[in-house]
Amino acid sequence: MRKQQLFAYVLVALISQSYTVSVTGGQTLKGTCLDNEYWNNKGFCCDKCHPGYKLKEKCPEPNKRSECVKCENGTFIENSNHNDNCFSCRKCNRANSVEKSPCTFRSDRVCGCKSGYYYKKLGDTGWECSRCKECGSGQMIAAQCDGQQNTKCQCKENHYAVNKNLCKPCVECQDECPDLCKSSTPPNPLKSAKPTSPPGSIPHILVPVCACITVLALGVFMLYEGIRLWKKKRHASSSQKSSPASEDQTLIITVSPDTEHNESVPFTNQQTEQNGKLPDCVPREVKIHEFFYFVLDEVPIGRFKELVRRLGVSEQNIDRAERDHRNSKDAHYQMLKVWSDSGSGGGNNVLPWHRIQMFVDTLKEMYLVNCADNIESKFLSQDPSTSN
Template sequence: MRKCQLCAYVLLVLISQSYTISDFANRGGETVKKSCSDNEYWNGKGFCCDRCHPGFKLKEKCPEPNTRSECEICEAGTYLDNSNYNENCFRCKECNKPHSKEISPCTFKSNRVCGCDPRYYYKKLGDLTWECKECKKCGLGQQKAVECTGEQNTQCRCKDNHYPVKGKNVCEPCVKCQEECQHLCVSSTPRNPVKSASPTSPPGTLPQILVPVCAFITVIALGVFMLYEGIRLWKKKRLVKALSSQESSPASEDQTLIITVQPDTIHESVPFTNQPCETEQNGKLPDCVPREIKIHEFFYFVLDEVPIGRFKELVRRLGVSEQNIERAEQDHRNCKDAHYQMLKVWSDSGSGGGSNVLPCHRIQMFVDTLKDMCLVNCADNIENRFLSQDTSASH
């Protein structure tokens, strides 16, 4: 008897512990599940997997974190029009109703669109049922207000000086004063004739005068603008010529060069004074050559800093097209390899630095993009790792 009681007690303890563990796992799983992004799904194994692209169905879930799911294209006659993790595709609609026709074909990304022959319109009977119904014909004394096309049936209205007959699809002409023909109930007392407009101010005179005046003003403004631009360019060329002549003429070390700049050309000389590397007074060349930054060194550092869930947003902001992003994901099942290929596409689209060297202005653009995405810590780490060294090397 005591052994049975002991066995029952042990069984109750094990059951309560199993419920506790399952509740904890459910709560933990729900927390992790909520952290999946819009292009991912919870695979039930403790981590998120990426969804398949439109037109592809799920063949195999990702085996572990940071790996891609295996997807395959929908068979002929089926489609999936959204990113998904479905194991089967939807079957396309058939345009087999009487008087129906195909508007657009079935593809692996979109369903077939059906329409109706002329003089018929598309009418939905339910969520999945439909038919082609004959268009309504206007009755006697009526005229078309809305044409029969697409999913819209013909709408009719009464002709002028007609009224609708209740219960019938006809309109009859107004012949006496009644509720539907109020215009026949007007008093027969003649109204005061409206005075005609003065013959000295015929309608349309004002627009006829404004058109040539506006054209004349436009021509004058265009001429003034072209004259201003010509004078500005002439002054700029004269200034450049004066500077080049002063540089070519010999001058002693103690000679001071004075150039008088007219007020209109002050803004033209700004690029000469705001150069990023100013020469020293003794004529030595500036020490402004930045350190060469290897592309693979920069890429692997970025892959460790930028969160995986924000990486597609980053490369989209950097100008990488959706086609290149999808191609990188299809070519590389591992996320880091796919992200490395996206960065390679971005670096190849720029200029300067050589085939294996990344110029500093491209890295600065990269850092500014991260700050716009509110990834300030990532931007500061990359800036301290690469740009700060270039700045210190230039002093």
């Protein structure tokens, strides 16, 4: 019995919290008004005004209508209401703004923006027309600028973003360019278990190809050098074989001025054989090509241009020799030829003794003493100045 009384008390308390009893003569409960009604403080429900109308007088008693009036020009109310005033319509007076739809007593004026601008909200009530964004270099339009949405840009294909307004083309494998990291050859299913090479590594096929090209180039270079050295030795040996006979026929002796006839008298082969050797007063004349090839092997390549400059060869002739001959020894031979042609005496293809002595003295001035001594011992061993 006690439990039933407690349950009754709780039920009465819940009902009393949900409803209030009207203090007027009627017994209408607060909270029982319909959606198109509102609670009047006099203790009954009144009807609401329709959209576009405002409340002028509340209903005087239950089942009586409220008095409503239409909103004035420039004002509106969108929903059913019991407001005393209407809302003012907004004005499209912002820069670059236009009117999309006019103000009516049931709806507010709708504002928009000119072409090239979009509607941007500023807080709860503020707004402005902002210029549409233009996509930068390497970008394309992902979404057009329209209404309240600005232009959306994205990188073109095979490009990556540098900043918001710039995309650059992919040129190598990197995180932003994964397409360049893919192998151009289809994977072999038999080798799929093996680890793949890291992105950007050189394909394995290039290694043997580069090695073959290097070996082939080295072989061609060695073959070229071998042929060149063989031709040089053959030319030198042929010149050495022909030089003794020609030297015997071109030996000259100069008669002193107090003799009756001032002329040169050639020695014959018979006189040379009788004497056994040349007299000390007769200088030895050397074939030009024999001297040149010996000098080319003796003088360091790095000092050669300095040597010919000291010998009087002009820079113009040095440059011409280097342009005409890719091989350095051929160019140096041409420089020596220019030097020998600028001298006098000796005859055709013959270098006189005093020119060789000048050559040796120049080498000594350059501190190339070993080169000078080797040339002097080979070509100036019968120096007339050393005779008794």
